[in-house]
Amino acid sequence: MSESSLLKFYHYMFSRRLFTVLFMVLVAAASRLLPHPPNFTPILAVSLFAGAYIVPRKWAFLVPVVAMFLSDLVIGLHELLPLVYLCMMLSVFLGSHLGQKPKLTSTFGLSVLSSVFFFFVTNLAVWLTSGMYSLDWIGFISCFTLALPFFQNSIVGDLFFTGVLFGSMYVIEKTWLGQSEAVYVRANKG
Template identity: 45%
Template sequence: MQAPPSRLIDLRLGVLMAIIVVAALTRLIPHPPNFTPIAAIGLFGGAYLTRRWMAFAAPLGAMFVSDLVLGLHSGMWVVYGAMAVAVGLGFLLRQNRSAGRVLGATLAGTLSFFVLTNLAVWAFSGMYPRTPEGLVACYVAALPFLQNSLAGDLTFALALFGGFHLAQQHFAWLRDPVPAAA
């Protein structure tokens, strides 16, 4: 199979980057707490951006730009770390982006975000005693946010993966530039 011209690869990359930036900017629109595209953006970047460094840099950079508007905070490192985990999960989707695999990766991304960010709240915020009971209380108090995170991640994963899949059906130049290995 002949490789596509580099200008088509560059155009495809530009579309992917624009999708990630637009999704990150949706954080600036009023929304329920934790109903954001964070994990979905990480998954999408990991699944579609062919250069690993770019798969991390694009979603994390887009998040940083939106955080400059929303405000920086001391727990950002945990949020960005959880997003990096989602990018890693996206790498697992590169060869097979079936609906079931995207769903599984989205659920794993949501749960890893929940576990990591609330562990950090328990460990560093001083809001909960650093005891097993305090850890349980922290996770129980965060359950309403988990519900919103899951709804947001599923919504944005469907929009990103489903929308790009549909676009690939109509525009051949958006399809993967390098065929998947057998």
């Protein structure tokens, strides 16, 4: 394959792959609009996924936050959204360290880490700013204890959506994107 054919091929594959990833991010973000258990959402999974698969990296940070912001406009805005988006950006950063061929254990480990960080940061903010809890150890423990059922849904949702996104991308790359590479190479041999 000549150098110009190789460049065309990489551009073609990059465009198809990027479109696929962006589509998956938008569909996952839109799934927040469907009925679901409290906190069973794709927020952190989408961010981890974007960090792993979207290049250039600035898009990896921008795309999931914009997608979630659009769904937040429908669902409703609240005062903790800047912290939610900050947690999303941390998940994008973590996802960027997974590389283009993420390993199962690393992916799920970072998903759990993202969930725990999100739980701690958002509940700390609720404790400090909501006025619902006293600003002492009793209030702190009450806030985090009452949040545990939401954390359970959050971590299950993060793991579920992480599995769906990364698993789907694995299958897509092995079939649809992988086949297009073989078809492109055959068509451009000469």
